Amino acid sequence: MQALCPGTQRKQLSRAGFRPFWLAAALLLWSFQIWASPLPDDRCELIYDLGDPSLFEFVETRQSVDFGLYQGRAIGEIHYRVLPIFNEDDPAENNWLYRAANFLHIETRETTLEKQMIVSPGDPLDRDHIRENERLLRRNDYLVDAMIVPHRVCADRIDLLVVVRDVWTFSPSASASRSGGDDSTSAGFTESNLLGTGQRVATGYFDDADRSGHFFSYRNPLLPARVQLNLSYTNASDGESLSGGLLRPFYQLNSRWSAGLDVQRENLLERIEENDQTVNRYRLEDNRYDVFVGWSPGVQDSAVSRWRLGIT
Structure with a gap:
């Protein structure tokens, strides 16, 4: 038998002592992972997955859902699915032009829907x-359609899936014409879903026989507290006009109050012409202010009554 030196004996004893320690640590870690991971809920049934191809068929899918079966059940999580402009899984819409449109288009954000x-x-x-x-979702001009379907049904709750499909929202425009010896040109663009936020912006210029200038408009319907902001400005050769307003509408049937403020200001130079000659001109200033408040008791006996009081 070969005798081992003291140093070798200590190394072997050290390795042997560490084996049970590592086995115990691995077992403890595995037990912790099982304890920390959520247990599967066998009482839940998946109805519509986020990748279900039937989500593109809005009319048929919406008609197949009967929410009366889940009336009164608590709503759990709400998930969102924004479908592209073109369905690339459909051979009729799977070509380079439609794929390019999907790639360039900025999809509606989930926060915009929320x-x-x-x-x-x-x-x-x-x-x-x-x-x-x-x-309310289908009212947006940047959505083709919208529906809400059950995502997952559990014994104590129902998770919902909000499905919308985008539409192309960037619209450039340009025109040029000549009539009666006068040229007319215009150009601009409109974006009705700016960066997927639901905001609308439009700008451009115009030049014709009567006047020339440029314009800009902006609308944000999704400010906090359901407030909408509208702005518009035109600067032309015969003057300028500016309008702005804040509106908190009756955004749903059961809304209890509404309010709004609107301001419009114009400063224009008007001309009176005879035989293509200016015979008179005058300055027109128009300032208009509107403010109102509205209230409602909400839905009562399947009817809604609303009152509005304002001053101009």
Whole structure:
């Protein structure tokens, strides 16, 4: 038998002692991962997945959903699915032009949709409330269609899936013409879903026989507290006009109050002509101010009454 030196004996004993320690540590870590991971809920049923191809068929899919089966059940999580302009899984829409449009287009943001939701997690599900929220989303001109379907149904809740499909929102324009010896030109663009935020901006210029100038307009319907902002400015050769307003509308059937403020100012130089000759001209100034408040008791007996009081 070969004798081991003291140093070698200590190394072997050290390795042997560490083996149980590493096995115990690995077992403890595995147990912690099992304890920390959520347990699968066998009582939940997946209805519509985010990648379900039937989501592109809005009319048929919406008709197949009966929210009356889940009336009163608590709403759990709300998920969002923004479909592209063109369905690249459809052979009729899978070509380089449509793919380029999908690539260049900025999709509607989830936060933009969240600001327009009137159903919230924790609320009891109401079928009419769901359909009303769908109508509010479809009112946007930057969406082709919108629907709300059940994502997952559990014993104590129902998770919802909000599905919308975008439309191309950038619209450039240009024109040139000649009539009666006078030239007319104009150019500009309109973007109705700026960076996917639901904001609208338009700008451009015009030049014709009567006047020339440029214009700019901006609309943001999704400010906090459901407030909308509208701005418009035109600077032309015969003067300028400016308008702006803040509006808090009755954004849903059960809204209880509304208010608004609108300001319009014009400063124009008007001309009176005879036989292409200016025989008189005058300055026109127009300042207009509107303010109102509105209130409502909400939905009562399937009807809505609203009152509005204002001054101009």
